[in-house]
Amino acid sequence: MLRHEFQPGRLIAGLFLALAGLVYAGDAGGLxxxxxxxxxxMVMGGLGIAGATATVAHSRRAARGPRAGRGSLAGSPDDPGAH
Incomplete structure (x- = not known):
């Protein structure tokens, strides 16, 4: 399985949307x-916080510069053309 970058903005957006679903489920269940x-x-605040988090994460990643070895997967076990 190929690794992917951690994206904290998407994590926060998902948490707030799951929270909104939980609130509606509790309402529907009569709790x-x-x-x-x-x-x-709740949703708009969560999306705003997620956007700010994604912006900060992207700017920190850009300030660090490119990572070594990200351009090519040739010769890696996950490369479908290597077999």
């Missing part, structure tokens, strides 16, 4: 009563 307008700031 609590959630007004319809609660989800909008």
């Amino acid at each position: 609590w009563d959630t007004p319809w307008f609660v989800i909008i700031p």
Whole structure:
């Protein structure tokens, strides 16, 4: 399996969207009563925080410079053309 870059912005966006789903599931299950307008700031705030996190992560990655060995996978065990 090929490795991928860790993207904290996507992680945070997924957590906030899962939280919104959990709030709606609790409302549908009768555990609590959630007004319809609660989800909008939760999702928009989560997406804003995720965007800021992604921007910071991207700027830190760009400041570090290119990593060695990222350009070619030739000769690696995951390379389909190596067999």
